[in-house]
Amino acid sequence: MKELPSSAKAVVIGGGIVGCSTAYHLAKLGWTDTVLLERKKLTSGTTFHAAGLVGQLRTSANITQLLGYSVDLYKRLEAETGLGTGWKMNGGLRLACNAERWTEVKRQATTARSFGLEMTLLTPKEAQDLWPLMTIDDLVGAAFLPTDGQANPSDITQALARGATMAGASIFEDTEVIDLVIDDGRIRAVVTARGRIECERVVVCAGQWTRAFAARFGVNVPLVPMEHQYLITEAFGVPTDLPTLRDPDRLTYYKEEVGGLVMGGYEPNPALWAADGIPEGFHFGLLNPDIERFEQIMELALGRVPALQTAGVKQLLNGPESFTPDGNFILGEAPTLRNFFVGAGFNAFGIASGGGAGMALAEWVVRGAAPFDLWPVDIRRFGRPHFDTDWIRRRTVEAYGKHYTMAWPSEEHASARPFRTSPLYERLKEQGACFGEKIGWERPNWFADPGAGEAPRDIYTYGRPNWFEAVAREHRAVREAAVIFDQTSFAKFSLKGRDAEQALSWICANDVARKPGSVVYTQMLNDRGGIECDLTAARLAEDEYYIVTGTGFATHDLDWIARNLPAGLDARLDDVTDSWSVLALMGPHARAVLQKVASDDVSNEAFPFATMRNIFVAGHSVRALRITYVGELGWELHVPVGHAKAVYDALMQAGRIDGLVNAGYRAIETCRLEKGYRAWGADIGPDHTPVEAGLGWAVRKGGADFRGRAAVERQRAEGVRKLLVCFTPERSDVVLHGRETIYRNGERAGWLTSGGYGHTIGKPIGLGYVRSRDGVDADYVLSGQYELDVAGIRVSATASLSPLYDPRGVRVRM
Known part of the structure; x- marks a missing residue:
């Protein structure tokens, strides 16, 4: 057995497809002293029993690009390494058996074209010509993506491992990682059963073991091992060029294997695995088949592929796979520990993702940033509920069961709710609020009018939904009268210290060096000029700022600010979200309502736009920010949590004559679209600069330097x-x-x-x-x-x- 090196530039933990891909790409980027450690044998975790379907299309352009990279890599890997991969670009079919699903498929075909993939819509007969084993009596149509395919998971992983070693990386099997040495918040070494490797960068690709391992070092990786079953038949003359097939209305998928079929699916009543911990020494391990649970999938499959009734069964395979609460995998550098990277939670499409995920992780490690915006899979998308194992399990069970159900626009999860609520939750519920959820926060999406026969319940569709008129009602109130939005879920940070202005001026693109009482809308940019954060900063005092950002960006933005505060400055960052409720009072009558309950002058002369003041509302101290995301006169009233109910009640009572009503987040969305306000994570992000996004007016041209300035000025010139x-x-x-x-x-x-x-x-x-x-x-x-x-x-x-x-x-x- 070869001796471990005493040091390495990066250590990859885990020898599945993602770990081997990461080591391969690190070595290709010139980090030839990369070391991969596998506690048992390569592929012995979950990779060896993966089904091996490789699809590309996702709802994000960049995640689609990531999976497309996997396809490009798998095409050339055998020629590069001399090892077979089982890669076949035989295309992928997706079926639709009802009108709503057909609409979804047609929209998926549009998305594919948007992202540069050619997905062809087919008649039922055209689909059957490509996949002659199936019946088509219930089909409405199908879509075919010719560049999808399939691979042998173990073979492709071995090829990646060989490619890594050919490029200079070292791989050590039967080498368990026991501990990490961390000093002053930085990784210093990896400790194994065979010795210690000095190293400052660790990439954990340990599959279902990742959560427990990472938690030892304060890193949260919200994934859950779930049982996933599929059937392998004996050969019965299945053509070797048969496309992969997904039949979501029957919850099943298929691929050809040695003249037979692999058939699996996503049942609505999935089973958690290893709730009390993964058994010691578990590797190359399979679980006992749950025939009763699989029968529902089998029955659905027989209606599509009658030949399965007589095909011999080689194996009913039940293997554990890592799933996540939102169905997306987890990539990136941990927000709580520098140079601790994660690639895990692949939701049974790790083979499709493996090539691209390894490339992205390697780029992230080497260059200190992802190659492009990967927000849908970024580890920083998680928040407080994702530390709660029970919450994660309940939400992940729901997500697994929805894997093949309709992906409705604006669909909300039902499980593990409520988790975090505003002080107004019960009041708003009594007034007809239909709540949505964002990283555990309950937020009113819209308000039903029981007198009009409305119930606070979403009915999903690809057409106009049941809440369309209710949101229109709230929208009109924003434009013509006044509303209150409960936006308590906003993430809120405090930056204090004598150097707070200097520190924030380096991070922010806009001019935050303004007098106390100013409110500044600003972006925070990366070195390419891309928008990493989009938020407001209110200056409370010479040495203090109050920063407000979107609910879902709490972890991400706190991490970005903390990482980019210049060293040596006196500037202390704290999360104060739980201390403040936010009541957004908006609309042309907002001033009239506020003046009735405020002891201060809130006229335009006394309280102009983009300023903040501490005022008293109904006797309670309120931090009032005059700012808007709906394009009307208004204030965000930041109220100490204990006073929120009293302030809300006073406003509602005072505003009755002025037409003040409750409104929800869906009205915010319709209003912001009319006004052209940008949404981070959709319209703007790390791949978009202020110049490209029409936000150049929010970027200062003079004054102190700031991160990303050179890139913005280059775009302005060129x-x-x-x-x-x-x-x-x-x-x-x-x-x-x-x-x-x-x-x-x-x-x-x-x-x-x-x-x-x-x-x-x-x-x-x-x-x-x-x-x-x-x-x-x-x-x-x-x-x-x-x-x-x-x-x-x-x-x-x-x-x-x-x-x-x-x-x-x-x-x-x-």
């Missing part, structure tokens, strides 16, 4: 290749959800990042980037003729670079 544009389709009945393809003069030019409806202008609205390799400016955008592809139908649309709504009286600029 121009850009994409611009964010607002679109309104000619047809008012079109429903936009985002990811619809943008066509300019008949050529594909991008896709919508957001979609919705503007109830003031009476039109659907979409935001999306118009792209061109030759450059894009305002003239280019406005000189084009546009269409949007909505579920396969081209709809003419008008482009605008200005807001569609102006509260000063100009309603529409078309």
Whole structure:
């Protein structure tokens, strides 16, 4: 047995497909002293029993790109390493058995085209011609993606391992990691049963073992081992070029294997595994088949593939797989420990993801940043509920059971609720609130009117949903009267210290070096000029700022700010979210309502836009920020949690005569679209700069230097290749959800990042980037003729670079 090195540049823990891919890519990037450690044998965790289907299309362009990279890698790997991989690019079929599913599939085909994949819509007979083993009596249609395929998981992992060693990495099997040496918050060494390796970077790709291992070092990885079963038949003449098949209405998938079939599925009543811990020494391990639970999948499969009734069964395989609460895998550097990277929780599509995930992790380790925006899988997307094992299990069971159910627009999870509530939760519930949930927070999405026969319950559809009129009602109140939004779930941070201004000025693109009482909307940029955070900073005092950001970005933004505070400065960052409730009072009557209960002057002269003051409302001290995300006069009233009910009651009572009502997050969305406000994670993110997003006005041109400044100034001088544009389709009945393809003069030019409806202008609205390799400016955008592809139908649309709504009286600029 070869001797362990005494030091390494990076240590990868785990010898499955993701670990081997990460080691391969690290070595390819020149880190030839990378070491991979596997406690048993390569693939012996879950990789060896994976089904091996490789699909590419996801709802995110970048995750689709990641999976597309896997396909490109698997195509060339055998020639590079001399080891077979079992890779076949035989395409993938997806079936639809009802009208709603057919709409979903057509929208998926549109998404595929948006992201540069050619997914073809087929008739039932055309689908059967590609997959002759199936019956098609219940089919409405199908979609075919020719570049999907399948691979042998163990073979492809061994090929990646050989490629890693050929490039200079070292792989050690039968080498268990016992501990990490951490000093002053930094990794110093990896301790194994065979010795110690000095190392400052660790990448944990340990599958279902990752959560327990990472927790020892204060890193939270919310994944759950689940039982997953599939059937392998004896050979019965199945063509070797048969595409992979997904039949979501029957909860099943299929692939050809040595003249037979692999058939598995996602039952609605899945089983957790190893709730009390993974058994000691478990490797190359399978579980006892649960025939009773599999029967429901088998019955559904027999209706699609009658030949299974007589095919011999080689094995009913039951293996544990890591699943996550939102169905997405987990990548990136831990927010709580520098240089501790994670690649885990692959939800039974680790083979499809493995090549791209390893590439992304390696780039992250070497360059200190992901190669592109990976927010849907970023480890920093998690929050407080994800530390709770019971919460994670309940939510993950629900997510597993929904793996093949309809992916409805605006769908909410039902499990593990409520977890975190505002002080107003019960009051709002009594008034008809229909709540949604964001990282454990209950938030009112809309309010039902029982007098109109409405119930606070979402009924999902790809058309106009049951809450459309209720949201329109709230939207009109925002524009014509006044509303209160309970936005207590906002993440809130305090930055204190004599150097707070200097520290924040380096991180923020806008000018935050303003006098106390100022409120600044700003982005925080990476070195490429990409937008890492989008938030507001209120200056409370010479040495203190109050930072407010979106609910879902609490972990991410806190981590970004903490990591980028310049060393040696006196600036202390704290999360104060739980101390403050937020009541957003918005609308043209907002001042009249507030003045009735405020002991302070809230006139425009005394309290102008983009300022904050501590005022008294009904006798309670309130931190009032005059700012808006709906495009109307208004204030965010930040109230100590213990006083929230009293302040809310006073406002509602005082505002009754002014038409003050409750409103929810879906009205916020419709209003912000009319005003053209950007949403981080959709319209803006690390791949988009302020110049591209139309936010250049929020970036200072003078003053102190800030991170990302050089990239922004370069774009200002040289121009850009994409611009964010607002679109309104000619047809008012079109429903936009985002990811619809943008066509300019008949050529594909991008896709919508957001979609919705503007109830003031009476039109659907979409935001999306118009792209061109030759450059894009305002003239280019406005000189084009546009269409949007909505579920396969081209709809003419008008482009605008200005807001569609102006509260000063100009309603529409078309």
